[in-house]
Amino acid sequence: MSESSPLISCKGLWKLFGDNPEAYLESKKASGIPDFESLQADGYIPAVRDVSLDIAEGEMLVIMGLSGSGKSTLVRCLSRLIESTAGSIDVAGQDLRALDEKGLIELRRNKMGMVFQNFALLPNRTVLDNVIYPLEMRGQDKHTRRERALEVIKLVGLSGREDYFPRELSGGQQQRVGIARSLAIEPDIWFLDEPFSALDPLIRREMQDEFLRLQDMLGKTIVFITHDFDEALRLADRIAIMKDGVVEQVDTPDKIVLQPQTPYVARFTEDIERSRVVHASFLKEEISGAVPEGEALPASSTIHSLSRRLVDDVREVYPLVDDAGEICGQMRRAAALDVMLGSSSTPDSTT
């Protein structure tokens, strides 16, 4: 992931709501970065503060935070639905903030797709016409846009509902239309703003599975917003945790859970069942000397899925194999049990 240059890269990104925030921020920058309270005291609402992020091609970054943490504002800055106050955003080699309106529209017509929390479908258009809409904007001819729309509708499993109107569909189905619409132009970058938050828990789960299936197939670069930590852990390659407009930590789910860097992140991860998040590969060590004996464990499994084996099989060290079946390292049983049962060095396990 790290070799290719990032597809989206933002540096020192700010978004303040208030009166002439550019000049205000410029005047403040001389005396260091202003903190949340002093910004509020000056009558500004700091939504995004000094955020720097790199998102690699094909990566799924989940931005996680409670409501009001600035995650939605951040994704709107990245898609330039709102103008940022300061900082730079680089998308596919273009300076996003310097684009004129024509360039921006061109970028959205060809490279970006977005899914919205409340579906944001056009109520007067059928499913088919909603999905056709971005293609229509692009000026594609009638025949090919219809073909393409039918194709994506099939992809999201809504075949047969093409002539329905949004209000005739369930929430889950409506969001499928939203997903189909955002995929119609075959975007490189896919923004999803809390796409499943408005759905029932069961439907949400189903949609997450569906989403993972699509992502396996399509391999888009994804910025996914959620306030649901479980959802973030389930889907993400990397998670960015936001609080008061600041990104507190950006890391893989394993690291977020096992090595939280701020007290806020630690509080979040407290109640998480770690074994479901941490993968064997995360506990992988270099093999020093001989390969450990016995049956190897798959490195891509979570500790939770290996738990029965870990309990039954009392070897001290297990060899690990990667997806191709090659030995790639080893894992100590004690480390895995620590993840499952809580670390033996933490006070609560000594009592």
Added chain:
Amino acid sequence: MSKVVAPGSELKSAGKLNIGLLLIALAILLVVLKPYLPEFLIRLPALLVVPFADAINFLFFFIKDDLGFIHVTRAIAGGVESLLDVTANLLYGKRRWPRIGPIPWTTIALTAGCIGYALGGWRLALLGVGTFCWAALMGQWKWTMETMSVIVVAVPVAVLIGLLLGVAAWRSTRFEKVISPLLNVAQSLPHFAYMIPVVVFIGVGPKSGAIVTIIFAVPPMVRMTLLGLRKVPPEVVESGQMCGSTKWQLLRNVRIPTARTEILVGVNQVIMQSLAMVVLASFIGMPGLGQKLLQLLQSLKIGRSIEIGITIVLLAIMLDRFSKAWAHRQPTHHERGTSWITRHKLFLIWVLLVAATLLLSTVFPLAAEIGRRQAFTLSKEFDAIVDWGLTFIDPVTLSIRAFLITQVLVPMRDAYLWLPFSAVITLFAGIGWYIGGRKSALICVAYVALIALSGWWDRAMITAYMVSAAVVLSALIGLPLGTWASRKASRAERVLLVCDTMQTFPSFIYLIPVIMLFGVNDVAAIAAVIVFGCVPMTRYTIEGLRGVPENLIEASDMSGANRWQKLRTVSFPMAVPTIMVGLNQTVMFSLFMVIIAAFIGTQDLGQEMQRALSSTDVGKGLVLGLCVAFMGLMVDHLITRWGSERQKLLGLSQ
């Protein structure tokens, strides 16, 4: 519940109340001391009366003649007239291009039926067919079509203008700031105030009727367009942006379709305003149902006026229900593989029906046109019923009339006229200060002072007396009625439906029953205003009381409150802001109605306005209209201000 209040604000609000009460006390003192007051505090000296009317006349004639604006308006009128000629030819066979009319009444009735069916099923279909059958069978076809021909032209034009202005106001805040107060004044100017300038610029006849209708119907369209565009969820707009829409594509494909319902509600309001105005435009020579009704009422032919009244009412209900059904219609899809014929079944049926009726009317002339001689009439029966009824009611109405005139209205009018104008100004300054602080006080003083400066003080006081009498009586009827109706959901629904329907009637209609009952005098005028004003009062009382949150009712039930305690301590306090909206509308409606009722003989601003209309005195007409508007705007300001404070206090809104 504790409220965080900045330390200064409590002091300030206490000061606000004190100054307000002080001013009110001063006003009372001025009234008490009237015999000792110098003359200039009782009535504004004639010297100080500003000749607004002359100034306006000067300005109007300058614009019209010296700037040559008359040519512009003539050109516009010419355009409207050519449109009117087309509809006139089609609907009642005026000899103009395209010379194919008149369309047989059977065709029109069945077309209305098909439209009704498409919009709302059998009931609306029946309403459409029934309305036009009634008009045709009663021999009112030509008048109905004269009225319709103007509506058919005025509504699209008004909708288009309103839509454009609404979009402009939405795009530019500066334009909105300019247009918003203008809309406020425009919507509180009485109908007649619009007519006089139109007569000056365009003359009398159908085209002025159409133009005054267009002007009158535009403001609600602007407002609803603006409201609809503002209400489009930001996410939907963002989704449009992310699909790569340009600004224009966003407006055309995303914003306007998503604001569809509000925009169509605007269309509904345009249609209803147009109908109300078209009927009244008979005062400036607009032929049609209104003119006929005016003539019949003036000659006190009750039976025939009832016939025409029924036609107007049916037309109003039909237009209202059709356009509302259109506004609230949700798109539905056909199942896959439905054949073209089933998809367009209704359209095909309509084509067949049109062909059939056209054919039929060549064979049977009666299917094309029902002349006056073949027409039915129920006027004799209506007259008989009315006369029979009146013999029973008359003793009652006579005594009511006598009591109201001698015991209530005349003393009230004398009292209003007796008041020194300085006391009235001080009183409203006090009320304004009490409710909204210095700014409101200044606004009130400005409105009252302008009325005094216009020189129409006495007339304005008569209007004020009629309106306040009517509003008080409306409240006395509407509040208990609304409270009673709100006790049961089904009853509330039924009463609301009646209110809704009554609100669609053109105001002119209300004069028929009151003239029937009370004859031509102040009581009849006030009765018309009361009937008209009761409707919003009842309606908003029901809505306010039904809107009280369920959990509050449950909480007071569990506290052991009985029905009356519940009403007094929970429901009414919570419903008051909504009820005040109703009161506000009642005042507005009453002002409009009082001015219209002038034609059955009152001595207020309305009578002067009618004189100004017949002598086409623009300046006088506008000054009188603005006096009425100022009264309305002042009450509106006070009630809105009070209501929003109250809502803030109850935590009902931000």
